[in-house]
Amino acid sequence: MAVPKKKTSKSRSRKRYATWTHKATLQAQRAMTIGRSILTGRNTGFYYPDAKTETEDEEE
Known part of the structure; x- marks a missing residue:
């Protein structure tokens, strides 16, 4: 038979x-x-695309 779940307390939530x-x-x-x-x-510590190189690649 199905049993209702217990209510979660306010402090826990x-x-x-x-x-x-x-x-x-x-x-x-x-x-x-x-x-x-x-x-x-x-x-x-990380690499990211340079805005200058992106615009140069699009023009070519």
Whole structure:
């Protein structure tokens, strides 16, 4: 016979929501850090397409 599921407590659901939002906040901070390093020219750990080379390739 089917049995109803137990209700999730508010503290448990709030904890899950807080974890979910915290992960998004960390990702946003990492993205801002990478963006700042690209703009200042201090990036060393990753590669990205250069805008100058893309426009030169399209003209040829």
